[in-house]
Amino acid sequence: MNQRIYQLESKIFFRNKTVITGLLILLVSGLAGLYFGKDFIERQKKVIAKAEKLQTENTARNIKYFGKELGLTLYHNKFQMANMPRNWAAFSNGQRDINPYLIGVTTLGLEGQLYDTDLNNPSTLLLGNMDLAFVFIFIFPLVIIAFSYNLLSGEQESGVWGLLRSQSTVPLKVIWRKFLVRMTAVYLAALVLMAIAAVYLQLAVDGRLLAVIVVLSLYLLFWFSLSFWIISLGKSSSFNAVSLISFGVVLNILAPAIVNVWLTRQYPVPEALETVVMQREGYHEKWDMDKSVALNSFYKHYPQFKKYPFPQEQAFSWYWYFAMQQNGDDQAATGAQAMNRKLQQRSRFTDMAAFILPGIQTQLALNGIAGSDLQQHLQFQQALRHYHEQLRLYFYPSIFREQPVESIDWSQFKLKRYYGDNNGKIWPCIISLVGFTGLLSFLSLYNFRKKIYS
Template sequence: MSASLRHEWRLLSRSRWAVAALLLLLVLASTAVWSGLREVERQRDTIARMAELQRQELAAQAPRLTRKGDVGTVGYYSHPGTWDPPTSAAFLALGLRDATPYVLRVHALALQSQLHAGESFNPELALAGRFDFAFVAVYLLPLFLIALLYDLVSSERQAGRLATLLALPNAGRQLWLRRAALRVGLAALCVLLPVLVGAAVSGMPVAALAVVVIAVLAYVACWAGLALLVAMRGGSSVANATALMGAWAVLTLVLPTLGNAALNRAVPVRQGVELMLAQRQAVHGAWDQSREETLARFFKTYPQWQHTAPLPEGFHWKWYYAFQHLGDVSVAPQVAAYRDALVARQRATEGLGFALPGVGLQAVLHRAAHTDLLAQLAYQDAVTAFHTRLREHYYSYLFDGKPYGLDDYARLPRFEAPAVATGLPVAPLLALVPLGAALLALGARAAGRVARS
């Protein structure tokens, strides 16, 4: 450490409020990381406990369900479990894992009503959100940077030392940048040090950790540059603090809310509950339709079963499972449009990150943690694929009229968790880094004008 930097450190360490602010930031970041690690561990324990209970339930059900060899009864009462395990980086930003199920039991009946039943929750419970690292980094970190930088020049002016400082050798741009760099560097260290510890504990991949560190540093650069621009313009401490707090409210609260409202109008998305209701209406309506017509429509999707024996009088599982599947087929266009709209809104939200650094950082953290919309859709795809394997496993016995025994039950398909995407959030990172570099360069340039004033 150079002599000038050691001198700045001694000056900073004498400021009790600055040291207290840095310690508080370290405590908040550490608490957020610890809370995220605990939540991830709780979710993993829940998944492991569910898997064990599932194994015990299937073992207990097997003799009873297969006693008569009726595959329709087995498919109706068996509910194999599916799960979406958190990644090693999920402790940073829990994202949609707070509001959508990461454990879901499915059976061979219509799928859409099972996929979207988890959306029925009390919105007030999710209103406050989760206290995780993403919250600290996006909303609280700028406040600490503002507190450390807003009176960088005005405090010297109010104390009557500014003219003397400007008369000292190397007291121009270098002085202000040195002071700002020390404060900003310590704030960044207080935020990132818990992340490095948490990444080591969770086994987070180095590439994902590097992306997170770069994104946080770029976000720090955005607010440091903005704070320098305001602090160097010659206003009083009160005026600087008011301006920066107004900028924080606009950039982190007002504009993201307005942008989200605009996206909701520009890219309307139907609720998953609507798909569930539409699918259920199609299924309930099938009870009043011709059974032969229902099977004929089913055989258009599965022609390999069209030579099955004719339906007997009364109820038969073949007809029941056929119209259950046709309920999903009836809403397939709406499901595709629903998913396309969700992805379009996700891309548009990432586009907001080119102008709003907080949105850009959230996009990077959620993508790196695999807790965003794309991760949720990947889990739904895995559940859909498993549901298809489950149905077709039963179909081979149902339409061929084969009895279903214990050995067949042991070959019941098992769910495989979706593979974690290896891609990194390049697009939102490319939006955040140039923005941070530009604002920091403008702030550094403003530091030179203090010396000339």
């Protein structure tokens, strides 16, 4: 009997052309999100592959034209490091469009090079890139609202609800059956898109896939519970539609914008420019000072290099020049640390604010799993600092001993790949979504039992 009732409810539901249109919107926009998300990451991979080839060519060219002195060669030669995207990055592009994923540095001062990035159209950055995560977070809730807003009020306004109440001992079951049919349709569309994503993006069947499925399932369940609560108030269809759309605008558009503005004002980051300026000042001012000033500061940082003789009789030496560059980095270190603290504070506050904003919470969880969040970028910067330090410690002795360029095995210096190991934090997201879903479900059942629908 129950199976026949559900079949009848399904036929009534899918007979509506709006339902078919909504499901097609989900599938088409989901496929488009998959294509554009993967295309965005593929373009980054092509740039990285091209950079790897160009680094070898540029190194050979620099040796050819500037190979008389090792210091001069290293002045021009860049060493590339790439933040390699995971396959999941195509699912959720995150901040890979605003943070540099490929940075080339020389062995000179690092702080003046660390924040170099490509020029981008601000309008494009404002709109962001479309990916499957965008479809789940922004498009799916709209379709859920369209499917659910008149589930009860439509029956009341058409006069059918009175007949259903008179023929059913538990009218709430009638509402629940209708709701379950809608949930099944939406979750089937989500399952189809996830299956296509797993194949198209070559996603491994592992803990990350399970985590994404759990997070997205709870996120969709939150929107269904929100719709269920609005319906339980017993208002008109127009009231339900306006209320649910308002919740969508506030939770997914307005509140994130307010949080972003507040973060910008509360934790401004002028240190990026200040760090570059301080690095340059710390280096340039040494030109007008006695060489011992730069060298003494350099020896405090690297006491192991005191053993190399410094050519005092020369007006210029690469020994002194690289010491000045290091002085610039040392002078800019305070600004760099302050900026990193500000970014960490921004990240912590966003995590706290997201606890009451399911859309942001879900986006942060997906970005963390995909390795495209702010924490991944900060880890990439730290890895670049470590790599730059390795380069310096390798080349400094050869520079100070004035060894020929040919003494260096340049073939070992290829593009450096960084693979982050950050898997994201999904438990705050799960706790938040489960908490809100449970609260809304309780309020909904309370409303139904308190009113005439039970």
